[in-house]
Amino acid sequence: xxxxxxxxxxxxxxxxxxxxxxxxxxxxxxxxxxxxxxxxxxxxxxxxxxxxxxxxxxxxxxxxxxxxxxxxxxxxxxxxxxxxxxxxxxxxxxxxxxxxxxxxxxxxxxxxxxxxxxxxxxxxxxxxxxxxxxxxxxxxxxxxxxxxxxxxxxxxxxxxxxxxxxxxxxxxxxxxxxxxxxxxxxxxxxxxxxxxxxxxxxxxxxxxxxxxxxxxxxxxxxxxxxxxxxxxxxxxxxxxxxxxxxxxxxxxxxxxxxxxxxxxxxxxxxxxxxxxxxxxxxxxxxxxxxxxxxxxxxxxxxxxxxxxxxxxxxxxxxxxxxxxxxxxxxxxxxxxxxxxxxxxxxxxxxxxxxxxxxxxxxxxxxxxxxxxxxxxxxxxxxxxxxxxxxxxxxxxxxxxxxxxxxxxxxxxxxxxxxxxxxxxxxxxxxxxxxxxxxxxxxxxxxxxx
Amino acid sequence: xxxxxxxxxxxxxxxxxxxxxxxxxxxxxxxxxxxxxxxxxxxxxxxxxxxxxxxxxxxxxxxxxxxxxxxxxxxxxxxxxxxxxxxxxxxxxxxxxxxxxxxxxxxxxxxxxxxxxxxxxxxxxxxxxxxxxxxxxxxxxxxxxxxxxxxxxxxxxxxxxxxxxxxxxxxxxxxxxxxxxxxxxxxxxxxxxxxxxxxxxxxxxxxxxxxxxxxxxxxxxxxxxxxxxxxxxxxxxxxxxxxxxxxxxxxxxxxxxxxxxxxxxxxxxxxxxxxxxxxxxxxxxxxxxxxxxxxxxxxxxxxxxxxxxxxxxxxxxxxxxxxxxxxxxxxxxxxxxxxxxxxxxxxxxxxxxxxxxxxxxxxxxxxxxxxxxxxxxxxxxxxxxxxxxxxx
Ligand code: SF4
Ligand code: SF4
Numbered sequence: 001x002x003x004x005x006x007x008x009x010x011x012x013x014x015x016x017x018x019x020x021x022x023x024x025x026x027x028x029x030x031x032x033x034x035x036x037x038x039x040x041x042x043x044x045x046x047x048x049x050x051x052x053x054x055x056x057x058x059x060x061x062x063x064x065x066x067x068x069x070x071x072x073x074x075x076x077x078x079x080x081x082x083x084x085x086x087x088x089x090x091x092x093x094x095x096x097x098x099x100x101x102x103x104x105x106x107x108x109x110x111x112x113x114x115x116x117x118x119x120x121x122x123x124x125x126x127x128x129x130x131x132x133x134x135x136x137x138x139x140x141x142x143x144x145x146x147x148x149x150x151x152x153x154x155x156x157x158x159x160x161x162x163x164x165x166x167x168x169x170x171x172x173x174x175x176x177x178x179x180x181x182x183x184x185x186x187x188x189x190x191x192x193x194x195x196x197x198x199x200x201x202x203x204x205x206x207x208x209x210x211x212x213x214x215x216x217x218x219x220x221x222x223x224x225x226x227x228x229x230x231x232x233x234x235x236x237x238x239x240x241x242x243x244x245x246x247x248x249x250x251x252x253x254x255x256x257x258x259x260x261x262x263x264x265x266x267x268x269x270x271x272x273x274x275x276x277x278x279x280x281x282x283x284x285x286x287x288x289x290x291x292x293x294x295x296x297x298x299x300x301x302x303x304x305x306x307x308x309x310x311x312x313x314x315x316x317x318x319x320x321x322x323x324x325x326x327x328x329x330x331x332x333x334x335x336x337x338x339x340x341x342x343x344x345x346x347x348x349x350x351x352x353x354x355x356x357x358x359x360x361x362x363x364x365x366x367x368x369x370x371x372x373x374x375x376x377x378x379x380x381x382x383x384x385x386x387x388x389x390x391x392x393x394x395x396x397x398x399x400x401x402x403x404x405x406x407x408x409x410x411x412x413x414x415x416x417x418x419x420x421x422x423x424x425x426x427x428x429x430x431x432x433x434x435x436x437x438x439x440x441x442x443x444x445x446x447x448x449x
Numbered sequence: 450x451x452x453x454x455x456x457x458x459x460x461x462x463x464x465x466x467x468x469x470x471x472x473x474x475x476x477x478x479x480x481x482x483x484x485x486x487x488x489x490x491x492x493x494x495x496x497x498x499x500x501x502x503x504x505x506x507x508x509x510x511x512x513x514x515x516x517x518x519x520x521x522x523x524x525x526x527x528x529x530x531x532x533x534x535x536x537x538x539x540x541x542x543x544x545x546x547x548x549x550x551x552x553x554x555x556x557x558x559x560x561x562x563x564x565x566x567x568x569x570x571x572x573x574x575x576x577x578x579x580x581x582x583x584x585x586x587x588x589x590x591x592x593x594x595x596x597x598x599x600x601x602x603x604x605x606x607x608x609x610x611x612x613x614x615x616x617x618x619x620x621x622x623x624x625x626x627x628x629x630x631x632x633x634x635x636x637x638x639x640x641x642x643x644x645x646x647x648x649x650x651x652x653x654x655x656x657x658x659x660x661x662x663x664x665x666x667x668x669x670x671x672x673x674x675x676x677x678x679x680x681x682x683x684x685x686x687x688x689x690x691x692x693x694x695x696x697x698x699x700x701x702x703x704x705x706x707x708x709x710x711x712x713x714x715x716x717x718x719x720x721x722x723x724x725x726x727x728x729x730x731x732x733x734x735x736x737x738x739x740x741x742x743x744x745x746x747x748x749x750x751x752x753x754x755x756x757x758x759x760x761x762x763x764x765x766x767x768x769x770x771x772x773x774x775x776x777x778x779x780x781x782x783x784x785x786x787x788x789x790x791x792x793x794x795x796x797x798x799x800x801x802x803x804x805x806x807x808x809x810x811x812x813x814x815x816x817x818x819x820x821x822x823x824x825x826x827x828x829x830x831x832x833x834x835x836x837x838x839x840x841x
Contacts, residue, residue, distance in 0.1 A: 388528065
């Protein structure tokens, strides 16, 4: 029998989230507000998916909307309902990737909203709902690596808008890693894929110039990539500091930093933000403050974030004295190898980051990265978020769990949830499996001592 | 008394059926007859088998072998599509030992997940991913396809331990084309009104072609075709079957469709027209022709795992229905098949606009609710009857 552990509101919150992420939240809210009014300011708007093309859009004089980010934001604010309903009415199956389902639902709402007026701000009748405020795109750009869903999703967006919005697709070779010389950031497969994607970025820039009528500002691209590179370095340094015991900040803090690094403009404010994140972490180390009150266990988290449950999960793990420290979605994504970026000629390094999406590696490489991070952060176990509608993240998880057990002797648990659909989350399963794993770790420790 | 043509035809169909339903038995016989030669497993949907055939290898499209998933459960999530879970199970239980290697050219993310399981669990067998570009409008699509076809050739050569000459490749292209052309004749005849083959028989014909040597298949199929007299359609409701992009639907489903008072007149199934529609041009240099075959497969029968702005599965479906006189469409969508899910609303919209009744059936690897399917199908048949003009 599974015992359901109620999560009472009376349980004190033992997670100590970084204060600085509130500033990140403000920056993100401002960004979206600007986007909602971009059309009024005469900006053309691009909808894109996948890797962070925003520096290119910035230099091309466009306003940009990242599809997954918008779906994630709706889910994090529990506002995904209307978009998902519109998607369901249109015919999208509930088991379709919930990012794509939410975003396609927004596209449907956007179209419906267009009937109401010429402002470009959709769904005037429904202004309160964020989902219907997304301005209609002037362009689509697809930059999805690894997961084939991303590529098909954009093609469908293009069709939902009756093929009237021009679309550019960047194709990414999947880094299968089979050749004898293949490895993370190494080998002929890596080199040739990098060049191929870089060449497509050159084509994209020409395409945007021609379609938008805006001259591409190369200096602005170099400048924003200089800021992004610096922010990414600070982010890495901050992540490095979290190897300390007890950990000064957790995976959940870094999740709050995803949006800024992933799509905010590259500028001094972004650098200041990540400097402040790192400073706060350093300050905690200096003062002996941990990210979780009484850290007893250290965990790795695999799977895309369950955006509906961010605060909830951070409290839940802290309640058990678990510091979740690292994860595939944090360590191995989002400008995570800043040394690859040459700020004078940034396209190659950008292309390489797009290829480094954590869904774009065969399991061999993911296994290397996961074992490396589990060892470096000295974790006691892995929690796999079996992200219910995300085929890409869940595919290799069982092999990764087996490998962590065989190679590092660390246990794992799986629980179901989803990126942007709360209905898939099963509280009892997470609670009972987590408790069982922690008990097993206790027994092992007792035997060792 | 049966004529000897009929006996030959029946025996030939029996051989095809056996190969379709038990590829293991077929491969065993082929190995015995071709000692020292290799058998390559290839995953749907786009690997050009001609390359392997020209290297003296038997390229077998790995099918969903319809066995229940047991040990494979430990390797892929429960909710993954049935075909990929079955592949994982084949690898986990040693059933993949049938093949000496595995080649895949596709980019469906679930298929890649399953391929990785095979790579991990079958270290003796080389597993090669030669990803054919799936976005066919890209500026570089043509060059990328050519580059990958050349890579596939080299990889197959190293797998087979033999070079592929242009002449051998031309001969293989001819063999596959000839077999496809014959199957296509049968499918075209069905679309034009001939009902002499049942949908299950046709599925066996195509599924056996996916496992067998093309010359042998062609010989047997010729005998089958020669023994059949055309049979005109009666007035049952004419149905087009759509979906199942990469593996066969359960035979029971196909049987129920005809039991419910419908007749299947055409399809775009993987074990149907989707497999045989595109030919390789025999008048162009062979490697280039294979590249072109790939680029044009999506035009021949649109596949939602490819991205091509000017090719529409919905438009194709309406044209196909017009050609065959289909009055209703049954969508067979494997549970969790995302490419299909993404395109389904487009199909639904187009068919609704054209006034064609349709039924969506989500199929499962195990445990099909056959009776509820029958009831829904009977309702579709009834609804479609009401669409017929009263004077017809
Ligand atoms: S990686 Fe996951 S979330 Fe992203 S498109 Fe693919 S299925 Fe959706
Ligand atoms: S095409 Fe559909 S059924 Fe086939 S492997 Fe991909 S998701 Fe599964």
